[in-house]
Amino acid sequence: MVHPEQFAALFNLSHPGHFISWGVLQVSYGNAVVIVLMVAAFVAALLIPFPGHDKEDK
Amino acid sequence: MTDLQIERQWTTRLRKRVEGTFPPEKMLPDTQPSYVASWIYVFGVLTLAALVMVIATGCLLAIMGPTWWHVSGVGHFINSTHLWSVEVFFFAMVIHLWGKYFMAAWRGGRSMTWVTGAVTFLTSIGAAFTGYLSQTNFDGQWIATQAKDGINATGAGSVFNVLNLGQMLMWHIILLPLVALGLTVGHVLLVRKRGVVPPFADVSEKVSA
Numbered sequence: 001m002v003h004p005e006q007f008a009a010l011f012n013l014s015h016p017g018h019f020i021s022w023g024v025l026q027v028s029y030g031n032a033v034v035i036v037l038m039v040a041a042f043v044a045a046l047l048i049p050f051p052g053h054d055k056e057d058k
Numbered sequence: 059m060t061d062l063q064i065e066r067q068w069t070t071r072l073r074k075r076v077e078g079t080f081p082p083e084k085m086l087p088d089t090q091p092s093y094v095a096s097w098i099y100v101f102g103v104l105t106l107a108a109l110v111m112v113i114a115t116g117c118l119l120a121i122m123g124p125t126w127w128h129v130s131g132v133g134h135f136i137n138s139t140h141l142w143s144v145e146v147f148f149f150a151m152v153i154h155l156w157g158k159y160f161m162a163a164w165r166g167g168r169s170m171t172w173v174t175g176a177v178t179f180l181t182s183i184g185a186a187f188t189g190y191l192s193q194t195n196f197d198g199q200w201i202a203t204q205a206k207d208g209i210n211a212t213g214a215g216s217v218f219n220v221l222n223l224g225q226m227l228m229w230h231i232i233l234l235p236l237v238a239l240g241l242t243v244g245h246v247l248l249v250r251k252r253g254v255v256p257p258f259a260d261v262s263e264k265v266s267a
Binding site: 034037038041042044045046048050052 | 095
């Protein structure tokens with residue numbers, strides 16, 4: 001049994017996309033959020049200590 | 059058959075070469091250097107885990123056909139899992155790339171490890187692109203019409219027609235996955251052969267020692 005709501009988006013996508021423009025550079029809000037999350041994950045990976053690892057063991 | 063003839067067999071020579079290059083303790087090591095205990099090293103294996111999910115869901119979609127997800131809730135779930143596995147794959151792979159770039163991970167005879175990783179990245183972009191073209195919906199058609207002029211401008215349009223759904227589907231499910239998977243296996247084998255690149259400080263310590 002197929003229900004139409006199974007195929008519906010979680011929020012309204014029926015509008016033009018939102019973009020950030022900076023000179024010749026243009027990026028959608030969605031892609032900008034992903035890039036920010038990747039940078040945040042990268043920085044967190046460098047700063048957060050790895051569990052179960054004692055620096056004294058080095 | 060003499061011992062000399064056995065030694066000259068290609069099977070004997072290949073086996074000895076593989077045994078020498080990839081001994082079991084290198085393929086499945088018991089321990090890793092202490093500097094590997096960092097979250098930045100997790101993103102490589104996270105990329106591999108996402109790739110396994112991409113291939114598994116892709117195989118299910120291949121069994122049921124490219125339009126299955128339009129008419130089945132289960133198909134839609136598998137199709138969405140395929141998409142989100144790809145999102146995780148690229149997310150993790152880009153952070154893996156940044157980490158390796160700032161480690162200069164091509165040091166110590168690891169240039170081919172870096173090159174195979176970079177080419178896998180480029181191949182994956184092609185695989186993702188042809189995946190968007192294979193959605194069998196208006197989004198796929200829109201992307202194809204937007205891409206055709208750029209592809210045609212390169213001259214590749216004569217052999218790579220983005221408006222040809224059958225051709226794009228074959229690139230997506232056979233050719234590009236074969237290349238990406240082959241490169242990934244080679245990349246992991248090279249990591250196992252050369253080991254994980256040491257931090258800069260460790261290199262200077264070895265030089266001064």
